[in-house]
Amino acid sequence: MSRRVSGFLLALAAFMIFEWINLGFNLADGHETSFYVVHGILIAVNIVLAVVLGVVGVRAWNTTAKTGKSGG
Template structure:
């Protein structure tokens, strides 16, 4: 994985975490319970995806520095 792609994945992960946590704080009262359940699930799933992308990007950067992934 190139350094640019790994950096992009890390930046995307950071943006996703910021955006979805911000959305969670900006939800206002007055909606039905189903609204909050659906958005809570969306927030949780997207934060997990962001963590996975961040780990992949981080491993890509670390593997690139140590000679590449899969090289023996």
């Protein structure tokens, strides 16, 4: 995997974490409990996916740094 792809994965992971946490804080009051349950599950799943993407991105970034391949 190239450094460009691994950098993209890292940026995507950071964006996902920022966006979903921001959404969680911006949910307005006055909805039914099921609304919050569904959005809480969505937020949790997307943060887990962001962490996985971040781990893959960091490992790929470190691998390309060790091998000296920049990809293309």
